[in-house]
Amino acid sequence: MAVVTKTVQVRSKGQDDMIDITEQTSRAVKESKLRDGIVTVFVSGSTAAVTTIEYEPGLKQDFPKMLSRIAPGEIEYEHQKMWHDGNGHSHVRASLVGPSLTIPFKEGDLVLGTWQQIVLVEMDTRQRDRKVILQIIGE
Amino acid sequence: MAVVTKTVQVRSKGQDDMIDITEQTSRAVKESKLRDGIVTVFVSGSTAAVTTIEYEPGLKQDFPKMLSRIAPGEIEYEHQKMWHDGNGHSHVRASLVGPSLTIPFKEGDLVLGTWQQIVLVEMDTRQRDRKVILQIIGE
């Protein structure tokens, strides 16, 4: 058993951008030389999240659209009254989707479905450099 | 320390079906002979999710009802315009709830509350055979 840490650096285009990080995650698991285990995908920061989705142009619009029904940008946020940074909705969306995801791998392969990709979801209102930590544990 | 992989196969009845997989998960942990560790419960596929809930007939209706307020089946989805498979809402619901759940165990027992069961939530519009991977890591 061993722990291997890898980092994925991506630059988002701003609010509602969804970035496919499946390839980087899969490669990191292969490079770790571990055969069976789990990889925890974790985004540092409070205005982005990670999940899985079928990564295609339609859902890249539908998923953020759902988030904007739940936490519209135009309504009042207490966060805004105190900090005036215009991203109250970004924070609550990120906390709802969540910063972490744990995926098993077997014989070096992630157990994802064919139409299931790992994505970073940018909720912040501007371009951000994002750091995703991949903590790989296995044997 | 060791890694043990188990698989749970279930057949869902279609959209909004919630299947209690606590018993299978608990048994898999016992069969692994590991005493202390974590089990990652992961569903392959992009139109189902896993979470915990008090598994009783009322909430089995209330939870999907909440999802249908967030992502109604009747509204327009870009996914639908491109793929015509009628399950845009299924995808966004599944990505929101998420495909993975990690549960600690101590002395061979999952640390669940008495009224807290592990469930697979079917979001797709039809019956599906679902594969849930249990990755058990511990000592």
Add this chain to the structure above:
Amino acid sequence: MAVVTKTVQVRSKGQDDMIDITEQTSRAVKESKLRDGIVTVFVSGSTAAVTTIEYEPGLKQDFPKMLSRIAPGEIEYEHQKMWHDGNGHSHVRASLVGPSLTIPFKEGDLVLGTWQQIVLVEMDTRQRDRKVILQIIGE
């Protein structure tokens, strides 16, 4: 590689209370003497959840307010018709946010962002004593 279990006990003030448990989690990781690995933060019970958020007074109101738009307390729940305990909305909110969170640590430090705290979110309608299990795995 080793597994170390720690428990955090907190008393919530009732519905919508958010409790910062970052300090306890961080200390537990340090006390484990493990340098690299993951900590799974898991709340036992079906009416509370864990996530990360920028822990400041504004968002402590905004996040529960979002949950009350998704699952209002005043609408009908099937759970209520059967159990009459007035917390149908608590259950569906908790299942949506989820009971578990897994965070990597490196050289003894959690890889959280500066403005990203670990929180227990109380969804139940009354004060509750909450037990959060920290399962720390690493080397």
